[in-house]
Amino acid sequence: MGFLTVRDEDPQSLPGRRDVLTRALGLAAGLGGVAAIGAAAGPAAASPAKASSPAGTASVRANQTNWRFCTKCYGMFFRGYPTDGACPAGSGHDAAGYDFNLPYNVPETSTAQRNWRFCTKCYGMFYYGYPDNGRCPAGNAHAMQGYDFVLPHDIPETAGTQRNWRFCPKCYGLYYYGYPTNGRCPAGNAHGMAGYDFVLPHL
Template sequence: MGFPATHDDDPAPDPRARPGRRAVLTRALGLTAVAGLGAVAAIGATAGPAAAEGASILASQADWRFCTKCFGLFFRGYSTDGACPAGSGHDAAGFDFNIPHDIPETPTAQHKWRFCTKCFGMFFWGYADNGRCPAGNAHAAAGYDFVLPHDIPEPPGSQRNWRFCPKCYGLYFYGYPTNGVCPAGSAHSVAGYDFVLPHL
């Protein structure tokens, strides 16, 4: 079960449920931000360097999950779950997000979103500093250049209300009465675009 709605009577998802590995995914996203790019090809679930992709193929990476403790988006493709600002590792729930990467930026898709090797979260890598990491100091970028659709209608198979936090530079879900836990202190703050993330 995903978490597009915030009903108190919904059964809680199993936070340790893990989808199987997906080697190749060929489904259309139907997003304005990636219109005309053709079939989706999911690269194996690693956060390492991207392979060269043809202009007509949209590469994407699955295993990105919502953390129930900090509300951030983190990569769940390793044997551990990174570092959560609410303590210990992240706790996964909801959708398995399949994030586009290494495609051209458009007016409705922003690039420079990166994987942090320390906390496993997704953060914006477009400023002189790298925000605040829950594992200490700034985030450390690695792997793909993720390109996030924003400010478009929410198509089937996607979820809106993902926002940039100007305190930690992380991406978090802004669909609850509270804003999770920020590694820079207190709750996340909200700024910028309304990101619409595709999921499986």
């Protein structure tokens, strides 16, 4: 699959399909028709989606694609830029397998954990729930930006999800725990494993 060269939030500055349809129908039906359509469609269709920063809470989408498995470090990284970040095994990450479609800015539950964030330095997914930000392969701690991802855990795996994604207590990254070895950790040697068994949706 190809990868995007822009962040997912950029399209939010454009009207959604429903907004375009609502406007077209309103123009055809006149002022009274606009009021009727607005009442039927509800507040979400009343105006175009507003542009927001990556960390904004207002968003059109509740999921982001282009999250991939790296065959070198076994970590989860974002493949939506022309380069592939920094891998602890050297150079950029190498993508393989599923295109993960991860939920963000939704409520945390007993089977979904928030505070998973994108690192602007390595492009990896890391846990942002501690006073420090773990270890980044690009040097020092991870740097947080963008959406607050809320990852499902400890639920049954289905045809559209994959389990065995785990938290590494050494680097705070998210990595795949389904092989005999545990990849490469930026804090040295292989990743460690702790916490929930994350079950992640993919396309």
